[in-house]
Amino acid sequence: xxxxxxxxxxxxxxxxxxxxxxxxxxxxxxxxxxxxxxxxxxxxxxxxxxxxxxxxxxxxxxxxxxxxxxxxxxxxxxxxxxxxxxxxxxxxxxxxxxxxxxxxxxxxxxxxxxxxxxxxxxxxxxxxxxxxxxxxxxxxxxxxxxxxxxxxxxxxxxxxxxxxxxxxxxxxxxxxxxxxxxxxxxxxxxxxxxxxxxxxxxxxxxxxxxxxxxxxxxxxxxxxxxxxxxxxxxxxxxxxxxxxxxxxxxxxxxxxxxxxxxxxxxxxxxxxxxxxxxxx
Amino acid sequence: xxxxxxxxxxxxxxxxxxxxxxxxxxxxxxxxxxxxxxxxxxxxxxxxxxxxxxxxxxxxxxxxxxxxxxxxxxxxxxxxxxxxxxxxxxxxxxxxxxxxxxxxxxxxxxxxxxxxxxxxxxx
Amino acid sequence: xxxxxxxxxxxxxxxxxxxxxxxxxxxxxxxxxxxxxxxxxxxxxxxxxxxxxxxxxxxxxxxxxxxxxxxxxxxxxxxxxxxxxxxxxxxxxxxxxxxxxxxxxxxxxxxxxxxxxxxxxxxxxxxxxxxxxxxxxxxxxxxxxxxxxxxxxxxxxxxxxxxxxxxxxxxxxxxxxxxxxxxxxxxxxxxxxxxxxxxxxxxxxxxx
Numbered sequence: 274x275x276x277x278x279x280x281x282x283x284x285x286x287x288x289x290x291x292x293x294x295x296x297x298x299x300x301x302x303x304x305x306x307x308x309x310x311x312x313x314x315x316x317x318x319x320x321x322x323x324x325x326x327x328x329x330x331x332x333x334x335x336x337x338x339x340x341x342x343x344x345x346x347x348x349x350x351x352x353x354x355x356x357x358x359x360x361x362x363x364x365x366x367x368x369x370x371x372x373x374x375x376x377x378x379x380x381x382x383x384x385x386x387x388x389x390x391x392x393x394x395x396x397x398x399x400x401x402x403x404x405x406x407x408x409x410x411x412x413x414x415x416x417x418x419x420x421x422x423x424x425x426x427x428x429x430x431x432x433x434x435x436x437x438x439x440x441x442x443x444x445x446x447x448x449x450x451x452x453x454x455x456x457x458x459x460x461x462x463x464x465x466x467x468x469x470x471x472x473x474x475x476x477x478x479x480x481x482x483x484x485x486x487x488x489x490x491x492x493x494x495x496x497x498x499x500x501x502x503x504x505x506x507x508x509x510x511x512x513x514x515x516x517x518x519x520x521x522x523x524x525x526x527x528x529x530x531x532x533x534x535x536x537x538x539x540x541x542x543x544x545x546x547x548x549x550x551x552x553x
Numbered sequence: 554x555x556x557x558x559x560x561x562x563x564x565x566x567x568x569x570x571x572x573x574x575x576x577x578x579x580x581x582x583x584x585x586x587x588x589x590x591x592x593x594x595x596x597x598x599x600x601x602x603x604x605x606x607x608x609x610x611x612x613x614x615x616x617x618x619x620x621x622x623x624x625x626x627x628x629x630x631x632x633x634x635x636x637x638x639x640x641x642x643x644x645x646x647x648x649x650x651x652x653x654x655x656x657x658x659x660x661x662x663x664x665x666x667x668x669x670x671x672x673x674x675x676x
Numbered sequence: 677x678x679x680x681x682x683x684x685x686x687x688x689x690x691x692x693x694x695x696x697x698x699x700x701x702x703x704x705x706x707x708x709x710x711x712x713x714x715x716x717x718x719x720x721x722x723x724x725x726x727x728x729x730x731x732x733x734x735x736x737x738x739x740x741x742x743x744x745x746x747x748x749x750x751x752x753x754x755x756x757x758x759x760x761x762x763x764x765x766x767x768x769x770x771x772x773x774x775x776x777x778x779x780x781x782x783x784x785x786x787x788x789x790x791x792x793x794x795x796x797x798x799x800x801x802x803x804x805x806x807x808x809x810x811x812x813x814x815x816x817x818x819x820x821x822x823x824x825x826x827x828x829x830x831x832x833x834x835x836x837x838x839x840x841x842x843x844x845x846x847x848x849x850x851x852x853x854x855x856x857x858x859x860x861x862x863x864x865x866x867x868x869x870x871x872x873x874x875x876x877x878x879x880x881x882x883x884x
Contacts, residue, residue, distance in 0.1 A: 282880045286847055289564040293585055331848070332817030380680055398679060414680045466679035477720055501753065501785060508747055512716060529588035533610045534743050537588065539595035565843040565873045572872070607807075609781050612773045635807060635836040644773075656836050657869035 279308050283323045287311065290331065295343060295496060296527040310345045314338070336499030343496055347525050351389045353396050353433075354440040356492065359521050360400040362542035363488070367519050371487045372407060374517060380412035384483060384513060385490045388417035388469055391428030392437055393490060395459060398466040399441075399449060416483075418472035425469050431459035474506045483513040493523035495531060507532035517550040555671055556580045556598065560590040560616060561605035561633070566656075570603060573660045574667070587611025587619070594625050600671050602630040603663075604650070606641065614648040621649035629670035633658065700725035707731060712741045719747040729755050733763035736775075745778065753782045761789045765797070768808045780808050784815040791818045798824060803834040810840040814847075826853050829860045838864070839873055846877035854881055 279287075284304060292298050299307050311323070318338065320326035330338050354360070371381060385394040394417035401408050419425050438446060438457050450457040473479045489510045495503045510520055511534045520535065521543070522528065528535050528546045535546035557579050559570050571581045582597070584590035586608040593599075602620070606613040617630055631652045632645035642653045652666045668674070703725060706718035715735075722728040732748045732755075739745050752760040764786075767779035783790050790812055797809035810828060813821055825848070828841040838860060845853050857874050864870035 286880055290847065293562075293564070296585075296589065328848075332815075334817070408678050410678075412678050412680050465681060468681045501750075504746075504750060508716075508720075508750060511743060512713060527589060527592060529584075529586055529592060529610060532746065533588060533615075534746055537591045537595060544592055544595065563840065563843045565839075565846060565876055566869075568876065569869055569872045606773060607777055607780075607811075609777055612777050614773055636804065657839055657867050660868055 279311055279323050283327070284308065287323075287327065290327075291346070294339065294530065295525075296530045297346065297525055307346070310342070314342050314345065340497045340499070347493070347496065351392045351493075352437045352440055353392050354400070355392065355396070356524055357400075357440070358542045359490075359492075360397065360404075362540050362545065363397070363521075364400065364405045365542060366540035367488060367545065368405060368407060371517075371519075372411065378412075380414045381488075382414045382416070382486045383488045383490065384486045385415060385417040385467075386419070386472065386474070387491075387494050388419040388425060388428050390424055390433075390437075391417070391431060391459075391467070391469075392433070393417070393492065394428075394467040394469075395431070395463055397490065398463050399445060402463075403445065413466075415467045416470060416486075417467050418470045420471065420473050422471055425471060428467075429464065429469055431464045433457045433459065474509060475502050480509045480513070483509075485515055486513050487515055487518050489514060489518070489520040491520060491522060493526065496523065496526045503531050507534060511535070511548055514548045516548055518548050520546045520548075522546070554578065554580045555600040556582065557601045557603060557667070558582050558584060558590060558593055558599045559603045560584045560587065560608070560613065561603075562586060562608045563605070566605070566658075570658065570663070573658075573663055574603075577664050577667070579667070585609075587613065587616030590616050591619055591623075594620060598626055599628050601628055601667060603667075604630055604632050606632060606634040606636070606645070614644055617645075617648040617650060631663075631666055631670065700728075704731055707735050712744050715739070715741070715744045716747045719744060719751050723751045723754050729757055729759035729763065733759070733766075736763075736767075742774070745775070749778050749782050753785045756786045756789050758789075761786060761793070765793065768797075768805050769802065776808065780811050783812045787816040787818065791816060791820075794818075794820075794824065798828060803837055806832065806834065806837045807840050810837065810844060814844055822849060822852060825849070826856045829853075830856050835864055835867060835870065839869060842870070842873045842877050846873075846880045849877060849881050851881060854878065857881070 288299050315323060315326040318326060383397060385397060388394055394415050398415055401413060434456055449460050449463055495506055536549055538545050538547045557574055559567050559581060561567050562585050567583050574581050582593055584593050588611045604613040604616060613632055629651040631654055632650035633654045633656055634641055635656045637655045645653045651670055698721060703718045703722050706714050709715050722732060729752060732752055736745060736748045764779045764783050767775050770776050794809060798806055800806050825841045825845050829838045832838050857878050861871060861874040
């Protein structure tokens with residue numbers, strides 16, 4: 274580590290580049306955190322200097338290294354009730370708007386991608402059951418997709434470790450889970466509330482059938498895509514959503530680096546993006 | 554302290570404008586394009602916007618039109634462009650700018666406009 | 677319980693109305709549909725058709741729905757053929773600022789296709805086109821990028837073209853750019869911005 278120190282000017286250069294690409298801004302106080310991860314990647318990629326590494330980072334056609342580095346710079350763990358404020362936003366702000374606009378009693382459709390091991394879509398089901406009065410009046414469809422079929426099987430199974438459930442109130446844990454060995458098994462009622470499907474977001478043939486959603490949750494995925502794939506994904510969501518439909522991204526993600534298709538909406542709990550009402 | 558949002562995709566330009574404005578006692582925040590500027594405007598209040606014309610995703614005209622058409626608290630905006638043409642200046646005013654500056658920025662001209670638009674007119 | 681399980685396509689696909697055949701002639705027609713959603717799907721699917729770039733460029737000029745424009749530009753980027761690239765270059769001259777900036781973004785995604793015409797763009801009579809060309813250079817992985825930028829700051833008379841090049845040199849420049857930056861600083865000695873920008877770039881070169 275000692276032989277690849279990063280100078281102040283290099284840090285500034287990197288900071289501006291990373292902000293431009295991802296929208297993530299590091300304060301100078303984060304210097305140590307950033308340097309440590311940069312040095313780790315410089316060494317892992319066999320570069321001798323920050324300069325050669327930075328050139329690779331900027332120009333690599335696949336964008337792979339930028340994704341690797343973004344992975345390191347952002348904490349990407351999935352667990353139940355992660356970024357809970359967005360679920361609160363869903364219940365307090367988004368669903369009331371959607372319900373007020375619905376002309377029929379057709380189900381409210383939510384697409385959750387990526388499903389990962391299921392914590393995201395199940396969290397939404399649990400949160401709605403516990404916190405949304407409208408659950409008694411409205412039908413909800415939750416469809417959750419992932420590109421990885423192994424992870425889909427795991428999601429369907431609904432068996433979790435202590436780490437995945439630690440944010441859940443004990444009361445909910447007791448109500449919806451049972452102990453199996455040193456893990457926690459989600460009950461069948463919740464497991465059957467979510468439909469899991471395999472989707473490659475970059476494949477038109479895969480995504481064409483996904484239409485008429487009111488809400489898309491796509492948290493902490495696009496930030497790891499290259500520019501074109503990320504834009505394609507945003508375009509896919511646009512046609513998957515009903516006019517006026519909403520998309521929720523992860524806390525460190527911003528549509529401002531991806532696409533200009535959506536309107537920015539601010540609710541008390543969160544910033545979300547909306548397909549405009551009038552367009553078709 | 555009055556707050557100013559600098560909206561420009563060029564990092565050096567943002568740094569330059571930040572240096573001028575901070576040394577004159579303003580608090581500054583930055584955005585790299587019109588969409589990020591709207592996000593910032595939704596999250597906090599600014600007393601003035603300093604807006605570049607050409608930017609990716611949402612350009613300066615688009616940002617000002619969205620801002621002016623929204624229910625967000627309004628604040629004066631200075632449009633900064635590389636073009637000295639009358640056409641562009643008209644477009645800027647039509648989009649909702651309150652002043653038009655041609656790059657490269659002269660610090661004293663920028664501060665004069667900022668002070669005037671923010672309402673700090675010298676006695 | 678109010679949760680319903682149903683496979684995503686079961687209802688939606690059945691509902692889907694296909695007024696146009698998905699062959700290339702059908703897609704060309706659909707690109708002119710009155711329905712923006714149909715135009716977006718045509719713009720996507722045309723990617724698999726020959727001569728798609730010309731069709732898409734022609735629609736782009738008339739298209740006023742931003743969502744359709746975005747899809748057209750994405751497909752043009754994916755195609756990246758000569759027709760698409762030249763069409764994007766023409767967009768740089770458009771009166772429409774949004775279209776100009778969209779074209780720059782697409783061209784940034786096509787470094788290999790844009791590189792051969794870069795010198796031509798950097799010598800364009802229109803200073804704005806030269807600025808846009810420097811913007812595109814930001815993403816160009818080409819051994820000549822630094823020498824092109826040096827050439828710009830040595831020879832371009834327009835201060836804003838030089839300013840844009842300096843911004844980028846601060847990020848990609850090496851010691852080879854030092855003398856040219858010093859000469860530029862002297863050439864625009866009475867421009868405070870240029871003094872600031874060249875000093876910053878020089879400091880960042882020195883860091884290497």
